[in-house]
Amino acid sequence: MNTRTIKVDYLARVEGEGGLHVKVKNDRVVDVKLKIFEPPRFFEAFLRGRSFTEAPDITARICGICPVAYQMSSVHAMERALGVTVGGQLRELRRLLYCGEWIESHVLHAYMLHTPDFLGYPDAIQMAKVYPEVVKNGLLLKKIGNEIVTLVGGREIHPINVRVGGFYKVPNKRQLLELGEKLTLARKLAEDMVRFTAGLPFPEFEQDYEFVALRHPNEYPYNEGRLVSNKGVDIDISDYENTFAEEHVAHSTALHSVIKGKGSYFVGPLARFNLNFDKLPTDIQALAHEVGAKPPVLNPFKSIVVRSLETLYACHEALRIIEAYEMPEQPVVDVRPRAGTGWGCTEAPRGILYHRYTLDANGLILDAKIIPPTSQNQKTIENDLWHFVERAADLPDDRLTWQCEQAVRNYDPCISCSVHFLKVNIERE
């Protein structure tokens, strides 16, 4: 009998701590475990008794890679609980801030963490010796994304300017126009990124997924919309917990999410793109067609192309917001505490991020629920590995191990977040 174990004790180029264990018996996969050993930090527990005003700053600390996502989901949940709507230019500024995070996070992942897999380098720094322009342009594009976050948010990691009801201070038109000049360059760099990533070699691998993303009547989704899927989900976000469930498994400190009565689902760039392609500007649709990314894209390895298209969209959208911007008179709308429950669900770079809070009459948090994108993808990642290893079982162990890591990185897993999430370990029998 021929048993083979592929294991990666500490998965690299992902954010946070996790591993992977795959057991193969006579070329059949018999077990796949995505192990998450990121130590639990208990955010939902210590949020109890904190003020609603503190949630954006505290929950940002769940993830240093996508703090804006945590701030956005928390402010929307609080505003819904408190019966407040933030519209006009303040809403646009939130969207602009999110554009910055999408650019920064997508470029970090696509160029620095994922491309080295496709080209066979251990990291972007080694890759830079052969592809110096690619890496330099990537760093420049990422920097411009960070500059958006810094201007609107105050700093790139854990922004200080976001509050329930709006901002502490809003930028003036001139500051945004200066950023606009850089974004014109960024848009060009993002177009190059789309063409470059579309030319990478992709393993043949397509699966029948249930994609879940926000959908908004007028725009490619960031902060608002209904939750929809390609297989019948169409709900208000307040129905999230009636539709999705979390399971606690022994090998992970992250909870696994499923669609009740159905099972695994897929969130993130591929899901957004496949469900919202019609909301992209026509020139970006045309470029997607030109580079062969026609929806539905069912090969998760091509997520890097979609991430690049979304980066281009974020540059386009940021420019649109900047050109139309008129500085609002007040940086924040009036917010008063009251008892109630609110839901927030926004599109983090890696997929939907759900928050739910119940507040008392003084605005103190009685109960908090936070479901990050990576824990929602965890079961889908395991399924992918299951099918991928069977197909690629003839590869030598070192090659197979690397491709398994690459398959996990398709999802840009953010393990720090999923704590509430990697080692690859392939065992052959």
Add this chain to the structure above:
Amino acid sequence: MPRDHKPKLAVWKFASCDGCQLSLLDCEDELLAVAGAIEIAYFPEATRSVVRGPYDVSLVEGSITTPHDAERIHQIRKSSKFLVTIGACATAGGIQALRNFKDVNSYVKAVYATPAYIETLEKSTPIADHVFVDFQLRGCPVNKYQLVEVLSAYLNGRKPNTPSYSVCVECKQRGTVCVMVAHGTPCLGPVTHAGCGALCPAYNRGCYGCFGPMETPNTAALGEWWRKLGVSAPDIVRAFRSFNAYADAFRKESEVYEHPNYQG
């Protein structure tokens, strides 16, 4: 100092959000130059290649919260010439140290359906509670320019130049009008370690202390000022209990306002 090899850098993670080590990748203008001057020997967030120790400089992010991590940090200390902690988790226990004020078992039950699967310590503690630390860089997150300064200092055999005064000094340097004096906005700036460049007051909000206490802060006097501004005792407790809740000065001041004999 002549070297026969590039100095080896390792980056280690404990309980944290990854933001402080991400600061290194956020040095877009400096990253390739830094990578040229050193050998990145262990940095799993950035590379899958691993070079064996010992290491010249180890950057440690995150706090100690599991029995396994309490062991692991000793191995890292043994294999490191200089050990530098980066960020509020590693230097003060982080936001996850809020468990230190409660019963951690109630926290496990609040988050996880099967608490038996979870292995955690009662307290989240800073690295210096476990091993000797050569230098502590503050911030939630750290300031990336200070991070480059610290790396550069240790690689060149000198002390890092990171001022230990309060955020107030940075406001003056920046020309920001005092938000507490001019607008009556409660601000932790007078007791908070510099390093952020006094960001929050420049955005019309009070400092919320993410760089932790400065050396010998007068937290008692600041607490009284906050009371005069009409801040309630529970709000003062919460203000001192955030990202550096378990740093001595902030912890003690928060306990004053929570004490049953406190007369507010």
